[in-house]
Amino acid sequence: MNYQEHKMMSNYKKNKAANKAWFIISTIFVCFGAFLMLFPYFYMIICALKTPQEVISGSIINNFWPSDPVWSNFIDVFCGNERYPLSSFNLLDAMKNTLIIEVLVVPIGTFVSTLAAFAFAKMRFKFKNVILIMLLVSMMIPYAAVMLPQYRVFSDMGLVNTLWPLIIPGFFGNVGMMLFLITTIKNVVPDSLIEESRVEGASWFRTFIRVVVPLIKPAIVAQVLFWFVGIWNDFFGPSVYLTDPSLKTVQVAIMMLNATASQASIDMPFLMAAAFMSSLPVILMFIIMNKAFVQTNAMSGIKG
Numbered sequence: 437m438n439y440q441e442h443k444m445m446s447n448y449k450k451n452k453a454a455n456k457a458w459f460i461i462s463t464i465f466v467c468f469g470a471f472l473m474l475f476p477y478f479y480m481i482i483c484a485l486k487t488p489q490e491v492i493s494g495s496i497i498n499n500f501w502p503s504d505p506v507w508s509n510f511i512d513v514f515c516g517n518e519r520y521p522l523s524s525f526n527l528l529d530a531m532k533n534t535l536i537i538e539v540l541v542v543p544i545g546t547f548v549s550t551l552a553a554f555a556f557a558k559m560r561f562k563f564k565n566v567i568l569i570m571l572l573v574s575m576m577i578p579y580a581a582v583m584l585p586q587y588r589v590f591s592d593m594g595l596v597n598t599l600w601p602l603i604i605p606g607f608f609g610n611v612g613m614m615l616f617l618i619t620t621i622k623n624v625v626p627d628s629l630i631e632e633s634r635v636e637g638a639s640w641f642r643t644f645i646r647v648v649v650p651l652i653k654p655a656i657v658a659q660v661l662f663w664f665v666g667i668w669n670d671f672f673g674p675s676v677y678l679t680d681p682s683l684k685t686v687q688v689a690i691m692m693l694n695a696t697a698s699q700a701s702i703d704m705p706f707l708m709a710a711a712f713m714s715s716l717p718v719i720l721m722f723i724i725m726n727k728a729f730v731q732t733n734a735m736s737g738i739k740g
Contacts, residue, residue: 477715484509484709491704509709519703520693527710529682530689531717537599537685538667541606546660549609550652553617554644558630571611579672587676601677602670602685613659620655621648661725668718686714 483491485505493499512520513527555561556568590601625648633643649656671687678684684692690710 480708481712484705484712486705488703488705506705509705510713512706513710513713517706520706525689525693525710526682527686527689527713530684530686531714533599533683534668534685535717537602537606538664540603541667542660542663545606545609545663546613546656548607549613549659550617550649550656551644552609553614553621554648556614557618557621558625558627558648559640571614575611575615583676590677596677597680597683599678599683602673606667610659610663613663616659617652617655620652624651624655657725661722664721664725665718690714 479496482501485507486502487504487506490499490502508517513525516525556564586601587596590596595601595604629647630643633647634640638646669687670685671691674685674688675691678688681692690707693707693710
């Protein structure tokens with residue numbers, strides 16, 4: 437082995453050792469960050485297994501794990517207990533009301549948003565840029581600024597204290613989703629595919645269903661997941677429009693549970709159990725949509 441080859445081999449070993457060291461350091465930082473983000477969630481589960489006295493007595497380090505885990509707390513949030521009967525707190529009804537909003541808003545709103553994104557990205561019509569700018573400007577307006585006139589409209593329609601004020605706006609799509617899909621369609625769907633489909637006699641709608649949607653499925657799945665989580669975690673809208681306890685959504689129900697007693701005497705394990713059980717549909721949705729995202733990302737395309 438000559439000097440040049442020896443030097444190249446030495447540099448290769450040094451680079452390999454350096455890359456391995458950076459990989460180990462990066463892995464440690466990622467694991468530490470993941471621990472910091474997941475620890476509050478794990479601690480919420482641990483608190484749900486304790487008794488109220490164990491939660492308020494001692495520090496986290498000295499009293500971390502429950503001496504006798506109380507698994508019944510996870511059942512009581514659905515079945516009620518002596519302190520919180522179903523008449524005062526019913527998580528099952530709250531989840532049902534939230535799922536009604538999800539089932540009606542997400543499919544219809546996603547279809548409308550995707551169709552509008554296709555129109556803005558690939559079709560030509562008058563005032564397209566003006567309408568798009570208006571939609572962009574609408575995103576700059578805080579919801580608090582339009583809340584009062586929107587509330588008056590729904591009040592005059594007799595829809596306050598129903599789920600419809602939370603459902604009807606979603607029927608017209610999501611501007612954030614639409615803008616994201618516009619960029620995706622422009623980058624992913626070639627104009628040649630659209631022109632070829634049109635030359636073969638397909639209508640714009642058929643081109644949208646058969647050509648565009650299969651190519652942007654991963655983006656649609658990701659946006660559906662974000663929208664689902666956003667509706668599930670929404671507190672402001674339901675707290676404004678819903679006053680009937682039987683119509684409360686998940687976040688409103690948990691906040692009402694938190695407000696039923698002072699911080700000194702609140703049943704913290706029951707509250708933590710309710711928070712954990714309310715998060716399970718979101719976790720399940722993420723698992724399902726994550727698999728769909730990977731599958732559609734690998735299979736997206738036009739089949740001959």
